Amino acid sequence: MSANHRYSIRSALKVPALCATVCLVLAGCSSLNSASVNPVNWITPYRVDVIQGNFISREQVDFLKAGMTRAQVKDVLGTPLLSSLFHADRWDYVFTLKRQGVEPQSFKYTVFFKGDLLERFEGDTMPSEAEFIAKLNSSRKLGKVPVLEATDEQLKDAEKASAAKAASATANAAASAPAAAAPASYPPLESPKR
Numbered sequence: 001m002s003a004n005h006r007y008s009i010r011s012a013l014k015v016p017a018l019c020a021t022v023c024l025v026l027a028g029c030s031s032l033n034s035a036s037v038n039p040v041n042w043i044t045p046y047r048v049d050v051i052q053g054n055f056i057s058r059e060q061v062d063f064l065k066a067g068m069t070r071a072q073v074k075d076v077l078g079t080p081l082l083s084s085l086f087h088a089d090r091w092d093y094v095f096t097l098k099r100q101g102v103e104p105q106s107f108k109y110t111v112f113f114k115g116d117l118l119e120r121f122e123g124d125t126m127p128s129e130a131e132f133i134a135k136l137n138s139s140r141k142l143g144k145v146p147v148l149e150a151t152d153e154q155l156k157d158a159e160k161a162s163a164a165k166a167a168s169a170t171a172n173a174a175a176s177a178p179a180a181a182a183p184a185s186y187p188p189l190e191s192p193k194r
Helices: 009-031 058-063 070-077 129-135 152-175
Strands: 050-053 090-098 105-114 117-123
Touching: 058 070, 058 129, 070 105, 070 117
Parallel strands: none
Antiparallel strands: 050 090, 090 105, 105 117
16 A cells, blocks of 8 residues: 555544534634623724714804804804704704714704894803814824924014015016017918918
């Protein structure tokens, strides 16, 4: 008999023993009720952040005054999410934010008009812009945010630089030779046919 066709008792016993071990392990995994033990529950799919509506901050609400026109209210709060033909004197602003691993946030605000003028407004207590941004804090840390305000010295330096640039551009324009006068008539594009 050739070497390819020889079977030993050891190799014949390994296959059924391996199959029995795998079956026992799989049966044991299916009988466990704990979600933390099941490796399938360790993997969570990526879910896209869902942002709907217009966010209205406390600062925007503070600008509202009774007697404002619809255009002024739209300038302050933006276009309403809901404006109904059946309730023409009411605009609803709704904002929802759904993010993975965070409780969904929802804010509602309603403004009421009498004719073209703002009569009253009501809704949820709106967070300030700083409070809302703090709620958006993600697990990703980007480091220290630089100060986004120029000092008086930086403003003076920038003003000097722009004045110097304007002066040099004016000097260059004056120093360049005047351009040749454009001809009063132009030659024909094609030669006349003979």
